[in-house]
Amino acid sequence: MQGRISIRVTDGVADVKLTRSEKMNALDHGMFEALVEAGEKLKADRSVRVVVLSGEGRAFCAGLDMGNFSNMAEGSGGKAVPRDLIARTHGAANRPQYAVWVWRELPVPVIAAVHGVAFGGGFQLALGADIRYVAPDTRMSVMEIKWGLVPDMAGTQLMRHLAREDIVRELTYTGRVFTGQEAFAMGFATRxxxxxxxxxxxxxxxxxxxxxxxxxxxxxxxxxxxxxxxVDGLTSEAAEQQVLIGSPNQVEAIMSNLEKRAPRYADPAA
Structure with a gap:
């Protein structure tokens, strides 16, 4: 967890901070590993009664590290994204999903304190908590569509229990950015x-x-x-994402963003 997450337990409260502040706590291989390690460590600590999950610096979590999108465009997800997403490596989940799902599996309540941005995987990480306290000007997004992907860190399984189906669909299809105030109105923020x-x-x-x-x-x-x-919903997420990663239109989504131009998508084969 060194350089990625810190844990301090005081009087039963585990203060868990994402500490990659220079990268807005973006999710690289080390952060995925640290989230899983932290969750497993807290699971086993009987002295912990509640967890507060937050991010240092300007953001809660900016989502997947930009370097991983370059790797996808080159045909590899890099270390942060396993080649086989279908394999259930952590109970019902694969490794990226478990970085979020482990907080739901913790035997004690988890409160996410969200500020700055919570984009893509960062938004899904917040959803893994039992309770979410969000700053009003926080910017949030189901941003995977921007990169030609689907939310695949348990987001589809968590969003549907918090917001209306049509809202979940709109946010997933558009990737639009919304505020903490909007998140509260939609059901994603507790306070x-x-x-x-x-x-x-x-x-x-x-x-x-x-x-x-x-x-x-x-x-x-x-x-x-x-x-x-x-397991059914999480496996469905993984199956769809595995087909998308590295596909021509997903590569085009990445390249158009990196090159700051309008995308030129091909019609789907079927």
Whole structure:
């Protein structure tokens, strides 16, 4: 986790920070590994009663590191994107999905404190939390369509339980940027606040003061009530994404963005 994520546990509250601030906490191979490692470590720590997940610097998480899009255009996803996305390497999930899904699997509540930007995978990471406190001017986006991709870090399985289906579809099809205020109106933000981190810590301390057995039981119940058979949905995400990565139109999406020009997409084969 060195150089990517820090963890400090005080009185049952785990303060987890993405620390790649010079890159707006973008998701490279090291960040994916750190998210999984941090989640697994916290799973095993019985002293942890609640987690606050935040990002240092100007952003919560800017999404997939730009270098990985260049790799896709050259026919490789790079280390951050495994070649085989269909393989279930972490229970119901593949590795990129598990970087988000692990926070849902944590036996204790997770509060995401979101500011700056939460684009693409960064937005999906926030969705993996139980609760999201978001600054009003935060910019958020289901940005995968910009790069000719689909949301494939558990986003399709998480968004549909938070917002209306038509809203999820509009955001997924357009990739438009929306604010923290809009996120609250749509159902993605629990609370809009000028101090998302401070307020998240206040709520975390309140949760930590409650019976840890009851809190863990509550999360188990709520998880089972909201999401059933996640393996089917997560596998569907992965199957679609694996076909898209490196395909001609996905490469064109990348190149048109990198070259700052209008894309020239070919008609689909079928």
């Amino acid at each position: 809009v606040t000028d101090e998302p981190y401070g307020d998240a810590m206040t709520t975390a301390r309140e949760i930590a003061s409650k019976s840890p057995d009851a809190i863990r039981a509550s999360k188990r119940i709520l998880n089972s009530a909201v999401i059933t058979q996640p």
